[in-house]
Structure formats: structure tokens, C-alpha cells
Amino acid sequence: MKKWIVILFAMLPSLAMAAGAKVPLDKANNDLTDQASLQNGAKLFMNYCFACHSAQYQRYERVGRDIGIPTDLLKENLIFDPEAKVGDLMENAMSEDSAAKWFGAPPPDLTLVARVRGTDWLYTYLRSFYADPSRPFGVNNIVFPSVGMPHVLEELQGIPSPVYETHIVDGQEVTKVVGVESTGTGELNREEYDNAVRDLVNFLEYSGDPVKLERHALGWWAMAFLVIFTIVVVLLKKEYWRDVH
Ligand code: HEC
Numbered sequence: 001m002k003k004w005i006v007i008l009f010a011m012l013p014s015l016a017m018a019a020g021a022k023v024p025l026d027k028a029n030n031d032l033t034d035q036a037s038l039q040n041g042a043k044l045f046m047n048y049c050f051a052c053h054s055a056q057y058q059r060y061e062r063v064g065r066d067i068g069i070p071t072d073l074l075k076e077n078l079i080f081d082p083e084a085k086v087g088d089l090m091e092n093a094m095s096e097d098s099a100a101k102w103f104g105a106p107p108p109d110l111t112l113v114a115r116v117r118g119t120d121w122l123y124t125y126l127r128s129f130y131a132d133p134s135r136p137f138g139v140n141n142i143v144f145p146s147v148g149m150p151h152v153l154e155e156l157q158g159i160p161s162p163v164y165e166t167h168i169v170d171g172q173e174v175t176k177v178v179g180v181e182s183t184g185t186g187e188l189n190r191e192e193y194d195n196a197v198r199d200l201v202n203f204l205e206y207s208g209d210p211v212k213l214e215r216h217a218l219g220w221w222a223m224a225f226l227v228i229f230t231i232v233v234v235l236l237k238k239e240y241w242r243d244v245h
Contacts, residue, residue, distance in 0.1 A: 023143050028123035030202035032213060038067040041203025044196060045110075046078045048152050052099065052107040055090040055207055063090070066210055067203075103148040104136075114208040119201050126153065126197045130162040130180040142177060157193045158185030 031037060042063060045055070064074040064086070071086055079086070081093070090111075099106040114122060125143045129151035132140035137150035139159060151159060160180035167174050182190050206213065 023124070023128075025118075025120040025124045025143070026127070028119040028198060028201045030119060030123075030198050030205060032202065032206060032216065034202065035068050037199045037202045038206055039069060040196070041199040041201070041206075042067060042069070042078060044200045045203055046080065049110065049200075050080075050090070050092055052092070052094060052103075052149075052152075053110045054092045055111045056109050057111040058090045058207055058210070059087060060084070060090060061086045062210065063207075066213055067206065105148040107149065110204060110207070112208045114201070114205040119205050122201045122204060123197055126200065127157075127194065128180055129154075129157075129160065130177065131159045132162070140177075142180060153193075153197075154186065156186045156188045156196060158183045 060074060060079055061071070063069070064071060064078075069078070074086060094107070096106040117125075121143065125141065128142040128144075129139045130142065131138065134140075135146070136148075139147075139151040140162075141147040141149075151157075160182045162177040163179035163181050164175050165178040167176070182193070184190065186193065188196060
């Protein structure tokens with residue numbers, strides 16, 4: 001019995017490798033306490049993603065409150081649907097059926113995507129589109145091969161070109177795309193684009209767990225309380241023991 005458990009644990013890493021992509025992921029290094037980054041992320045999300053993806057477990061109002069965007073600015077700059085009210089859920093008008101017809105797969109809701117995929121995956125994904133004329137939208141993606149989504153951030157990044165590597169497998173040459181190289185033809189240079197994607201991923205991480213912001217802030221208060229409480233207890237102990245000695 002024990003032996004089987006040992007073997008199973010020994011196999012776990014290779015099983016995980018088999019299930020996941022072999023592409024190494026870049027670190028997102030996003031910072032949930034950076035409000036300017038969250039606001040920029042929200043702006044990018046509403047401008048570049050919301051046409052296809054909803055964030056239907058979030059309300060505009062709550063997002064504005066959490067990341068410090070006043071209601072009037074929220075209405076003016078982030079809510080594009082004239083019918084939508086600030087108290088509404090962040091749903092978009094695209095029907096799943098027509099989306100599936102256009103793209104082959106419906107664009108999933110993104111509220112929780114950072115929890116499902118992880119921030120590093122998202123950060124890498126949005127920087128891994130590359131030109132591939134054989135695909136319907138002319139692009140492919142390294143971490144999501146044959147993806148049904150166009151490179152929607154093309155105007156910011158340009159379309160990177162693929163980097164190939166050739167291996168000999170069973171005596172035959174096999175060429176694989178192993179990376180992308182930015183062409184620098186977009187509005188942003190490489191560093192600016194990475195930062196923009198980091199902000200977007202930051203916003204998506206916040207979206208997946210809005211309470212995290214509060215929890216982190218509360219955490220500091222709890223730590224401060226513990227430190228002060230410890231000092232009080234030490235002083236108190238000294239006071240009590242003075243008479244005993
Ligand atoms: C033109 C429509 C469109 C826009 C705009 C768009 N997407 Fe997508 N997206 C899709 C489609 C379609 C899929 C499903 C792809 C598939 O399954 O092959 C998808 C899939 C994804 C996925 C993978 C989800 C998963 O776990 O399978 C992520 C992440 C994603 N999109 C993020 C974004 C972000 C971030 C933006 C904004 C920068 C964005 N998308 C803008 C159409 C779009």
C-alpha cells in the first residue's frame with residue numbers, strides 16, 4: 001500500500017507536466033495594492049475585452065468603489081452601454097450562439113479567469129500571439145495553440161513574429177514555434193506593452209477575488225494590533241512579576 005503511494009507521488013510532477021502546457025510562463029509580478037495599475041487595467045479591459053467577454057459576477061459600482069474610480073468618471077469613461085446603470089452586473093450584449101459561430105468557441109466570462117488560469121499564464125498568453133497566416137484571424141498563440149481569439153491588443157503591440165526551433169525526431173526534422181519576437185510596430189514599445197498587460201492581469205486578479213484587497217488591508221491592521229498587544233502583554237507580565245520576585 002505504502003509503496004503505491006510513494007510511486008504515485010513520484011509520478012505527480014510528470015503527470016502535471018503532461019496535463020499542462022510545456023511553455024515556460026513569465027512572471028506577472030502584478031501588485032494588487034497599486035491602485036493606478038488596477039484603474040489602468042479596468043480601462044484596458046473595458047476598451048479591449050468587454051466587447052466579447054463579460055465580467056458578469058461583478059457590478060460596475062463595486063469595481064469603482066474598490067479601485068477608487070468615482071461614479072461620474074466611471075459612467076463617463078468605463079460604461080459604454082448607454083442602457084447600463086452603475087448598479088448593473090458587467091454583462092455584455094453578445095449572445096453565446098453568435099459568438100460561437102464567429103469564433104468557433106464562445107468567449108468565456110473573465111471574472112474568475114485569473115483563478116482558473118493563474119496570473120502568470122494570463123500575462124504570458126496576452127504576450128504570446130504571433131503571426132500565423134494559416135489561422136482564421138491570422139494569428140496563433142504559444143500558450144493556447146489554435147486559439148479562437150484574435151490578437152485584440154495588436155494596435156498596442158503589433159503582431160510579433162514566431163521564433164522557430166528545429167529538432168531531429170526519429171531521423172526527421174521537426175520545426176516548432178518556441179517563442180515570439182515583438183516587431184515593435186504597435187503604439188507601445190516592449191516595456192510599455194508588458195506594463196499594460198501587467199495592469200490588465202492585475203485587474204483580472206482583483207476581479208477574481210475582490211475581497212482580497214480588503215483582506216490584505218485588514219491583514220496589516222491585524223498585524224499592527226498583534227504587535228501592540230504583545231508589547232502590552234510584556235509590560236503587564238513585568239508588572240505582575242515585580243511583586244513576586
Ligand atoms: C473579438 C472578440 C474577443 C475580444 C475583443 C477578446 N477576446 Fe478573449 N477570447 C475570445 C474567444 C472567442 C475566446 C475563446 C478562444 C478559444 O476557446 O479558442 C477567448 C478566450 C480568451 C481567454 C482564454 C480563456 C480560457 O481560459 O480558455 C482569455 C484569458 C481571454 N480571451 C482574455 C481576453 C482579454 C484579456 C481580452 C482583452 C484584452 C480579450 N480576451 C478580448 C474572443 C475575444
